[in-house]
Amino acid sequence: xxxxxxxxxxxxxxxxxxxxxxxxxxxxxxxxxxxxxxxxxxxxxxxxxxxxxxxxxxxxxxxxxxxxxxxxxxxxxxxxxxxxxxxxxxxxxxxxxxxxxxxxxxxxxxxxxxxxxxxxxxxxxxxxxxxxxxxxxxxxxxxxxxxxxxxxxxxxxxxxxxxxxxxxxxxxxxxxxxxxxxxxxxxxxxxxxxxxxxxxxxxxxxxxxxxxxxxxxxxxxxxxxxxxxxxxxxxxxxxxxxxxxxxxxxxxxxxxxxxxxxxxxxxxxxxxxxxxxxxxxxxxxxxxxxxxxxxxxxxxxxxxxxxxxxxxxxxxxxxxxxxxxxxxxxxxxxxxxxxxxxxxxxxxxxxxxxxxxxxxxxxxxxxxx
Amino acid sequence: xxxxxxxxxxxxxxxxxxxxxxxxxxxxxxxxxxxxxxxxxxxxxxxxxxxxxxxxxxxxxxxxxxxxxxxxxxxxxxxxxxxxxxxxxxxxxxxxxxxxxxxxxxxxxxxxxxxxxxxxxxxxxxxxxxxxxxxxxxxxxxxxxxxxxxxxxxxxxxxxxxxxxxxxxxxxxxxxxxxxxxxxxxxxxxxxxxxxxxxxxxxxxxxxxxxxxxxxxxxxxxxxxxxxxxxxxxxxxxxxxxxxxxxxxxxxxxxxxxxxxxxxxxxxxxxxxxxxxxxxxxxxxxxxxxxxxxxxxxxxxxxxxxxxxxxxxxxxxxxxxxxxxxxxxxxxxxxxxxxxxxxxxxxxxxxxxxxxxxxxxxxxxxxxx
Numbered sequence: 001x002x003x004x005x006x007x008x009x010x011x012x013x014x015x016x017x018x019x020x021x022x023x024x025x026x027x028x029x030x031x032x033x034x035x036x037x038x039x040x041x042x043x044x045x046x047x048x049x050x051x052x053x054x055x056x057x058x059x060x061x062x063x064x065x066x067x068x069x070x071x072x073x074x075x076x077x078x079x080x081x082x083x084x085x086x087x088x089x090x091x092x093x094x095x096x097x098x099x100x101x102x103x104x105x106x107x108x109x110x111x112x113x114x115x116x117x118x119x120x121x122x123x124x125x126x127x128x129x130x131x132x133x134x135x136x137x138x139x140x141x142x143x144x145x146x147x148x149x150x151x152x153x154x155x156x157x158x159x160x161x162x163x164x165x166x167x168x169x170x171x172x173x174x175x176x177x178x179x180x181x182x183x184x185x186x187x188x189x190x191x192x193x194x195x196x197x198x199x200x201x202x203x204x205x206x207x208x209x210x211x212x213x214x215x216x217x218x219x220x221x222x223x224x225x226x227x228x229x230x231x232x233x234x235x236x237x238x239x240x241x242x243x244x245x246x247x248x249x250x251x252x253x254x255x256x257x258x259x260x261x262x263x264x265x266x267x268x269x270x271x272x273x274x275x276x277x278x279x280x281x282x283x284x285x286x287x288x289x290x291x292x293x294x295x296x297x298x299x300x301x302x303x304x305x306x307x308x309x310x311x312x313x314x315x316x317x318x319x320x321x322x323x324x325x326x327x328x329x330x331x332x333x334x335x336x337x338x339x340x341x342x343x344x345x346x347x348x349x350x351x352x353x354x355x356x357x358x359x360x361x362x363x364x365x366x367x368x369x
Numbered sequence: 370x371x372x373x374x375x376x377x378x379x380x381x382x383x384x385x386x387x388x389x390x391x392x393x394x395x396x397x398x399x400x401x402x403x404x405x406x407x408x409x410x411x412x413x414x415x416x417x418x419x420x421x422x423x424x425x426x427x428x429x430x431x432x433x434x435x436x437x438x439x440x441x442x443x444x445x446x447x448x449x450x451x452x453x454x455x456x457x458x459x460x461x462x463x464x465x466x467x468x469x470x471x472x473x474x475x476x477x478x479x480x481x482x483x484x485x486x487x488x489x490x491x492x493x494x495x496x497x498x499x500x501x502x503x504x505x506x507x508x509x510x511x512x513x514x515x516x517x518x519x520x521x522x523x524x525x526x527x528x529x530x531x532x533x534x535x536x537x538x539x540x541x542x543x544x545x546x547x548x549x550x551x552x553x554x555x556x557x558x559x560x561x562x563x564x565x566x567x568x569x570x571x572x573x574x575x576x577x578x579x580x581x582x583x584x585x586x587x588x589x590x591x592x593x594x595x596x597x598x599x600x601x602x603x604x605x606x607x608x609x610x611x612x613x614x615x616x617x618x619x620x621x622x623x624x625x626x627x628x629x630x631x632x633x634x635x636x637x638x639x640x641x642x643x644x645x646x647x648x649x650x651x652x653x654x655x656x657x658x659x660x661x662x663x664x665x666x667x668x669x670x671x672x673x674x675x676x677x678x679x680x681x682x683x684x685x686x687x688x689x690x691x692x693x694x695x696x697x698x699x700x701x702x703x704x705x706x707x708x709x710x711x712x713x714x715x716x717x718x719x720x721x722x723x724x725x726x727x728x729x730x731x732x733x734x735x736x737x738x
Contacts, residue, residue: 003374011617028376031400127496138507248380
């Protein structure tokens with residue numbers, strides 16, 4: 001793949017951390033929610049090994065936070081997701097698929113109830129701002145909807161707790177998985193959640209006070225040597241192994257949450273009102289015909305930029321490969337694919353054509369083990 | 370500015386023309402509507418001079434086309450825009466601001482009525498798909514909304530008519546500005562509009578048949594030597610001079626169409642029903658307090674990646690610079706800025722601080738002349 005630079009502009013937004021990250025050896029960007037997402041510092045394999053052993057700090061400001069306030073904010077937030085949020089509690093984080101009228105994905109954010117009638121939707125890569133505005137206008141909901149000026153850094157890896165303890169004190173150790181709370185850094189309050197886009201454990205710091213956030217970023221590197229802290233980024237290998245889905249890669253607006261194994265986030269039996277409820281009922285009744293599964297392919301390199309067809313020995317469609325990467329752990333290419341029902345067998349073989357050459361792979365469950 | 374490569378993925382989509390464009394010497398990408406937008410082939414100044422004299426072919430597949438069909442499609446399309454489309458005609462193209470309930474921009478597409486109850490919305494960089502789905506669901510409109518598999522190439526420059534005539538015959542010369550029609554290339558029908566993101570004249574070919582589109586792309590280069598055809602891209606210098614606005618750069622969801630001088634695209638007096646109509650009435654009654662204007666700054670380089678403050682000799686806010694570039698024609702930096710009412714005077718002076726140094730500029734009207 002040719003290395004072609006990204007041209008920055010106001011439309012492709014920088015983050016408060018951009019200059020720091022670039023000085024730390026950034027080697028590749030993606031763009032996500034109209035903003036720069038750092039993706040690598042030279043070798044995603046080395047970063048993968050480091051992430052699984054130490055601790056990293058990531059600039060994930062691209063996880064934009066849409067705030068919804070006002071008397072009808074509960075109604076609107078619930079209307080956007082198939083997950084029952086009627087008993088949502090302050091201090092808890094809710095992974096919640098947003099779906100359209102057909103029951104298909106619009107986004108898969110983590111939702112925080114910040115206060116009575118105040119929600120924050122930490123989004124994947126699509127304009128939830130305008131989806132929410134469209135719904136609210138159409139339904140005459142009395143709400144305010146805006147993108148908050150929040151930029152998030154993630155502290156991820158097995159040593160993340162040690163690092164956070166050193167920065168915020170022992171209290172941080174009591175924060176439970178998918179909970180959030182406010183913590184002080186030199187007199188400034190920061191919302192910290194025990195969340196993040198890795199399976200290695202960690203935190204996300206949702207920075208509203210940019211000056212303090214930059215100071216905190218630098219402070220982490222001052223105190224982080226003991227834990228071998230490095231600047232990093234969400235890691236393609238680690239997230240595929242852990243089956244942390246990526247909207248736009250693994251799933252998109254043609255897919256529904258049943259096809260992703262998200263049954264536990266779909267609440268059809270409570271009396272909540274949400275868009276696509278009847279569609280999801282129908283999908284459940286009829287049963288899905290394809291679902292996301294893992295794959296292992298007997299090759300040592302892949303560069304996936306579009307969906308790739310998987311087929312059987314008779315050239316029938318097995319499914320579509322949506323994301324893939326070489327894993328140093330499995331010593332082969334691993335991936336996430338939408339597999340047709342006929343082929344939902346563990347260890348089912350398939351073929352894939354890469355640059356004109358045929359390779360062999362096997363289907364497996366997710367997460368990959 | 371450091372040159373950091375864009376990392377491709379399925380989420381940051383390639384176009385059917387990507388490999389060709391890269392082989393033609395592409396030197397920079399942007400990302401637009403979750404897709405790669407080629408922006409330069411080495412020197413935007415050289416490309417600017419070439420565009421104003423010859424003809425270029427641009428891969429503008431990023432101008433995604435949202436199709437809206439069904440019995441309520443007229444109602445939905447009208448509800449999204451302040452421009453009166455009640456008399457929209459087949460064969461005509463309509464530049465139409467999409468606005469939210471506050472009267473602020475969501476997008477600024479060109480809209481085509483393709484057939485009775487079939488519309489195409491050729492969008493700028495925001496997810497109109499989900500805005501439209503939200504509105505339609507909220508209002509219980511009976512419509513289908515989807516992103517069409519259409520990839521657009523633009524033929525732009527003073528020699529564009531000659532090139533198109535050679536490819537499609539004399540008939541193409543009858544196509545008027547902001548009209549569209551179907552034309553044949555080797556037996557395949559292509560929708561061609563006399564539109565494009567330059568002031569140099571030209572066409573956009575909305576390609577549904579990818580195989581034929583690729584053949585056409587190559588064919589243009591076969592026949593284009595006489596007209597000095599080159600691969601190009603929307604040009605920052607040319608588009609700022611011509612005041613072709615860029616959603617996400619010059620304007621965003623904090624701005625309304627009156628502030629952009631789009632009065633002629635706002636129809637408050639007809640009885641059409643659209644989102645934000647009352648807000649726009651209020652804005653009109655109260656009068657706007659800032660508007661987009663041109664600026665000329667006495668420096669020979671700028672690299673604008675975020676809004677920059679303009680101020681007067683007493684350090685009062687004059688406005689915000691949204692886009693800027695050095696122009697070889699004006700021999701200074703030119704730009705587009707949101708200017709506060711007090712400073713709406715042609716030749717009004719202002720200051721701007723660039724890398725710690727103060728520079729002097731003057732306000733001017735748009736387009737720049």
